[in-house]
Amino acid sequence: MALGQAQTVDSILGGALTIVQPASGYRFAIDSILLARFVCPRQRDRILELGAGCGVVSIVLAALHQRSEITAVELQPRLAGLIAHNAVLNGAAAVTAICADIRRRIPGLVPATFDCVVLNPPYRAASRGRESPNPERRVARGGSDAMLRDFIAAAARYANYGGRIAMVFTASRTAELIAMMKQHSLEPKRIRFVHSKPHESAVMVLLEARKAGGLETTIEPPLFIYGPSGDYSDEARAMVTRTE
Numbered sequence: 001m002a003l004g005q006a007q008t009v010d011s012i013l014g015g016a017l018t019i020v021q022p023a024s025g026y027r028f029a030i031d032s033i034l035l036a037r038f039v040c041p042r043q044r045d046r047i048l049e050l051g052a053g054c055g056v057v058s059i060v061l062a063a064l065h066q067r068s069e070i071t072a073v074e075l076q077p078r079l080a081g082l083i084a085h086n087a088v089l090n091g092a093a094a095v096t097a098i099c100a101d102i103r104r105r106i107p108g109l110v111p112a113t114f115d116c117v118v119l120n121p122p123y124r125a126a127s128r129g130r131e132s133p134n135p136e137r138r139v140a141r142g143g144s145d146a147m148l149r150d151f152i153a154a155a156a157r158y159a160n161y162g163g164r165i166a167m168v169f170t171a172s173r174t175a176e177l178i179a180m181m182k183q184h185s186l187e188p189k190r191i192r193f194v195h196s197k198p199h200e201s202a203v204m205v206l207l208e209a210r211k212a213g214g215l216e217t218t219i220e221p222p223l224f225i226y227g228p229s230g231d232y233s234d235e236a237r238a239m240v241t242r243t244e
Helices: 030-038 056-065 077-089 135-140 148-158 171-183 234-241
Strands: 007-012 017-022 046-050 069-074 095-099 114-119 159-170 186-195 202-211
Touching (some): 017 056, 030 056, 030 159, 030 186, 030 202, 046 056, 056 069, 077 095, 114 148, 148 171, 159 171, 159 186
Antiparallel strands (some): 186 202
16 A cells, blocks of 8 residues: 555544545545445355445444455555555454456455445446546546446345345436346345435435345335434434444
């Protein structure tokens, strides 16, 4: 990892965890914490995170569930280095970082061997919206690199039969997301919409699918990030500050 590049050191979960991330370019947001909270791994599940950034989701999962094995895959070498650094910094020995392109076979990984696959793909569709001048952020947001279809295909490839795929995505593309998942035999089982405030439209969707699962789907109660006063809602505050 190039330690000379500008970075920040940020505390999360009420100071229980410390995350080093780029000062500019890709930086994690609250959706990473919400995704980690949404995942419900079973004891001894093998977990794979695709497009892991600086490793926030994997680090939080290791802290919350004491997982025995979490593999975090990231395309950009600088960010992959930060995953390994953050794992050591937080005593997350369960987390292993791999620098690889999810659109190709990932070195060292065997298809259909993971119980749970976690992903936070770029929200923006290809060739839509203004491109970021920062190359790290541009890749993280989908500019000229892996898109939703690539993440879904990789998740289906590495999840075992009956394995679960958990992800966060922009709510405005929910129909597209579900259709694409079904094309890869991933059946939605849990869906929860995330709203900035009550009475506002959803901004994100948290979704768990099962590989070769049945058709029944549970729509969970909505999650509001902020209350009427503009502060975090009680539920969101607990998610971002507590370690249980």
